[in-house]
Amino acid sequence: MSKFGEKLCFILTWITQGSNYLSAYGYGVMHRMHHAFADTEKDPHSPKYDPNPLAMMWRTKNIYQQINKQKIAIEEKFTKNVPQWKSFDKFASSWYSRIGWGAFYTVFFIIFAEYWWHWLLLPVAILMAPIHGMIINWFGHIYGYVNFKVNDTSKNLFRFDWLMLGEGYHNNHHKFGGRANFGGVRWHEIDVTYMIMLLLEKLGWIKMNRVMATPKREI
Template sequence: MAILILVGFLWYASLFFQSFFLHRYAAHQTYTMSKTAEKITFILTWICQGPSYLSAYGYGIMHRMHHAYTDTEKDPHSPTYDNTLFAMMWKTKNIYQDINNKRITVHQKFTKNIPQWKRFDQFAGSRGSRIFWIITYTLLFAFLTTTWWQWLLLPVLFLMAPIHGVIINWFGHIYGYVNFKTTDTSKNLFRFDFLMMGEAYHNNHHKHSTRANFGGVHWYEIDVTYLIMRLLHNIGVIQLKMSAIKA
């Protein structure tokens, strides 16, 4: 039971910071926050994503490219142009690393106002940092596991961020329903997004990419990440942009 609680906590903690910080802040800038809060959020993202830490710079640029080139050959991740799930994610990994390491030229429109903390990213994305988290998670499993099958969950923790990406960028373009006709294959995976905290309302998001709330088209489309963002806004941690609320 303890292992399931640990995995569940890390699943949603990692997912929250990917959605809240990397996606809705770095890529779409639906809210603002102080530089101190931003740096604290960088650190919390590292703690919660562990060995699969993604930089706001690399993620933000790549996600903007995804919206600009959805379902075309220039899309960093598209089931339309990648034959298998694994091929898509390998391509995504390579593009992400090329962006982070400045191996490719990126148009200025994709880099505008992207948050970056170079020294911290070098540390958090380093091999040493990833090995530290792998060892930490393995020791936790050694202490908490009560049966053999629970060890099968350990690789999930190692690859948490890529798994989140696969669910949305592969399955969210193949399965589900649509509220809006768009020029791409984006779909909403679930009526109530219990698994991805609002990220699975992918069709809604592609139709209104600047909205802070990915749900809300129907009463059952509850975006949990947005509800937390409203709370953080109300207590003054972040400031939601009016344009992102009304978009």
């Protein structure tokens, strides 16, 4: 995308993720490391090396912060072409921003929550990012089915990924890490996020690199 579009996405990410804001740089680098070192001791998030999902996500948080604040040495292959906006990341990742969003969510619930059980959704709103990470990186390496034999434990969580909008096809993604469409291997695997990307491309807002055709499943 253009540099303007890139910065606009940073801002829109902060608006839509709120207290869950994740730096494109910090997460992008960590995600590349996850693929390179999947299910080894160097993997930023693998259920093989933590006793429970909360411990895994806490370790992930620490590694993410070290990467984002550039406190650890990272090989250039993991940082190449990853978008970064240091000043905005510093603001959007600050406790002032996160607490401010949390306060906004609380006021929103005070105004609009009509039943007691609505309040159960407040911690979900505040902690959506670690919940999402836990679903994919813990349960997506334990439960589900596989289309491809890979050198890790990645699995496809759902037949139709209604919850993660395509990211639940984790085995497909680990087999073809550079492919934008996580689904499409079986008839029921529909990657909703990829459909959105196709629309954005038709509007001229992004351009995707198509590295391969639809793969055939091996299992």
